[in-house]
Amino acid sequence: MSFPVRAITLDLDDTLWPFAPVGARIERVLDEWMRKHSPVTAARFPLLEMRALRERVWRENPQLWHNIAELRRLTLEIALRDSGGDIALAGAAYEAFYDERNRVEFYPDALEALARIAARVPVVALSNGNADLARIGIARHFAFQLHPREHGAAKPEASLFLAACERAGHAPGEVLHVGDHVDADVAGAARAGLRSCWIRRDDHPDGLWPYEDVQPDLVFDSMTGLADWLDAQAAA
Structure with missing residues (x-):
């Protein structure tokens, strides 16, 4: 796609x-x-x-x-x-x-892929958690971070996704949300009008998509898959 x-x-x-x-x-x-x-x-x-x-x-x-x-x-x-x-x-x-x-151990693919992705397009951190990008050491890869506590609602509320799009300066259909959680990330973003990418790692419970009304636009088993897809889009 x-x-x-x-x-x-x-x-x-x-x-x-x-x-x-x-x-x-x-x-x-x-x-x-x-x-x-x-x-x-x-x-x-x-x-x-x-x-x-x-x-x-x-x-x-x-x-x-x-x-x-x-x-x-x-x-x-x-x-x-x-x-x-x-x-x-x-x-x-x-x-x-x-x-x-804030002491985290990245998935083996994550840091290199994040750097490749951030070199292609602006990346916004959109997490229901309270990780600190600066303490973790990855703030340089992000345009900004939008906290649910700052906005007043958490994923999968559409308003959070739309607020991130507005702050980024792009229409929802031009923004791709990337995450692991079927409801909070993928279905939530799709229902808010964003493009969606499901990072379905090996530790995902069953790997099956549960909904008929919405589907992820992209599915990868690693962040590297997304970075490769973005590179291919740029080349095309």
Whole structure:
């Protein structure tokens, strides 16, 4: 398939790097931090209990789903308060979490492909997560990053995709959204009027597309596939 692409909006977690290893390390680092700085909290909320608390806070605060940072801070504040710890420690605990959250291990194809793609078209980071491009060391490849917390809504809300297109200065049909998640990325972008690219890696549960009303414009098993497609479009 051939079509013009004036800009790309790009998911981050599970598109450029796997999030599961990051999530596991975050839990361990936060548990160790609490054991050192607030033992009563570590005793009341060991790793599994802290995970359960986080999941409960997520469920009970759907109005904050577009603001992962605020949900994380709220979880820490509740854990400290309910355990009899010092709630003033929440900021430092969050920094310990956030530092580890931005230690990522890229998929083998991701960095080289990202550089190739960014050399072709402007790339916009569009993630529901709270990764920091500068801390991770890839900010130079992006024209800008649009956070759901800044916009007030998260993917797959059409308004977030459309806001990214408007800021990039291109019509939705000229923008290609790239991501791994069937609903939040691919179907969400397609329904908002953008072109869509599904990065369907080997760890995808079944590799089957579940919808009939929308289809991805492109499907690749790596970012390299997309970079190669863009090169071919330029050559044509």
